[in-house]
Amino acid sequence: MCNFAELPKTAHLIEVGPRDGLQSEPDFFPTAAKIEMIRRAVRAGIREIEATSFVHPKRVPQMQDAAEVIQTILPELPPEVEIIALVPNEKGFERAVAAGLRKVRLVLTASQTFHRKNFNQSIEETQAEFAQVFARGKAAGVNCVGIIAASWGCPYEGRVAVEQPLRLAEGLEQAGATEIFFADTTGMAVPTTVYRLLQEAVARLSVPVGVHFHNTRSTGYANVVAALQAGVNRFDTSLGGLGGCPFAPRATGNIATEDTAHMLNEMRIETGTSLEQLISTVTWLEASMGKKLPGQLAKAGPAFL
Numbered sequence: 382m383c384n385f386a387e388l389p390k391t392a393h394l395i396e397v398g399p400r401d402g403l404q405s406e407p408d409f410f411p412t413a414a415k416i417e418m419i420r421r422a423v424r425a426g427i428r429e430i431e432a433t434s435f436v437h438p439k440r441v442p443q444m445q446d447a448a449e450v451i452q453t454i455l456p457e458l459p460p461e462v463e464i465i466a467l468v469p470n471e472k473g474f475e476r477a478v479a480a481g482l483r484k485v486r487l488v489l490t491a492s493q494t495f496h497r498k499n500f501n502q503s504i505e506e507t508q509a510e511f512a513q514v515f516a517r518g519k520a521a522g523v524n525c526v527g528i529i530a531a532s533w534g535c536p537y538e539g540r541v542a543v544e545q546p547l548r549l550a551e552g553l554e555q556a557g558a559t560e561i562f563f564a565d566t567t568g569m570a571v572p573t574t575v576y577r578l579l580q581e582a583v584a585r586l587s588v589p590v591g592v593h594f595h596n597t598r599s600t601g602y603a604n605v606v607a608a609l610q611a612g613v614n615r616f617d618t619s620l621g622g623l624g625g626c627p628f629a630p631r632a633t634g635n636i637a638t639e640d641t642a643h644m645l646n647e648m649r650i651e652t653g654t655s656l657e658q659l660i661s662t663v664t665w666l667e668a669s670m671g672k673k674l675p676g677q678l679a680k681a682g683p684a685f686l
């Protein structure tokens with residue numbers, strides 16, 4: 382039985398809207414608007430932002446302005462704000478570091494079929510390539526975060542045995558990952574499976590553990606609580622719940638930054654964010670994109686002012 386008094390007292394929210402959120406948008410979101418989105422997130426108290434992906438521009442045209450976004454935003458941010466990016470390979474790593482980044486994210490997938498769809502190669506082939514990236518990261522003082530996609534389920538292979546993401550996580554840690562994130566890319570996790578995997582992960586890994594939940598089947602926020610119960614307090618979230626995955630069929634919605642912040646605030650878990658600023662940013666984002674986003678807080682308002 383969980384004693385709520387024993388939950389972590391703080392939580393770290395990583396805003397992934399500018400990358401994960403926008404990646405699946407068919408229309409190009411202007412570079413200036415991406416930069417404004419990052420500025421507004423920072424103003425709202427977010428201290429880590431996944432700003433872009435150094436993927437091949439032909440593969441994900443939305444991210445073709447990666448270097449420009451990073452080079453514009455980096456000089457104007459306070460030192461406590463970390464800007465990070467996804468890199469799919471060594472070439473992406475080189476581009477990210479050349480743009481000035483000191484922290485990057487590398488993704489493996491917990492199922493072979495899904496991994497092939499994402500990377501066009503086997504998990505083992507990507508692991509071999511990542512070994513080079515980790516070595517270069519270590520030499521250059523660039524932190525490399527390992528992410529394991531589809532940790533709780535795969536749209537092609539179904540249930541994923543708990544040992545599979547754990548084994549990959551241990552491999553990433555040995556290779557030099559400075560943090561490990563488990564991602565429920567297509568919203569297949571529930572609180573019990575979240576707790577089971579994370580409890581093991583926290584026991585076995587010595588680097589910080591984080592999570593990336595999607596609210597595809599409305600379990601995202603319950604999963605946040607289960608993660609807290611396992612002692613994990615680093616959460617990827619996106620403003621408005623923007624996002625999906627272009628390589629995963631019917632994968633909708635990251636958990637929304639403002640909804641997560643509101644829940645955590647009310648649970649007396651400090652996030653350092655301003656709900657008012659988060660909501661005004663979502664309102665701005667909806668106007669900029671010309672559509673409503675799935676997050677609820679901007680519609681309902683905070684429970685208590």
Ligand code: ZN
Nearest residue numbers: 401624625635
């Ligand atoms: Zn996501």
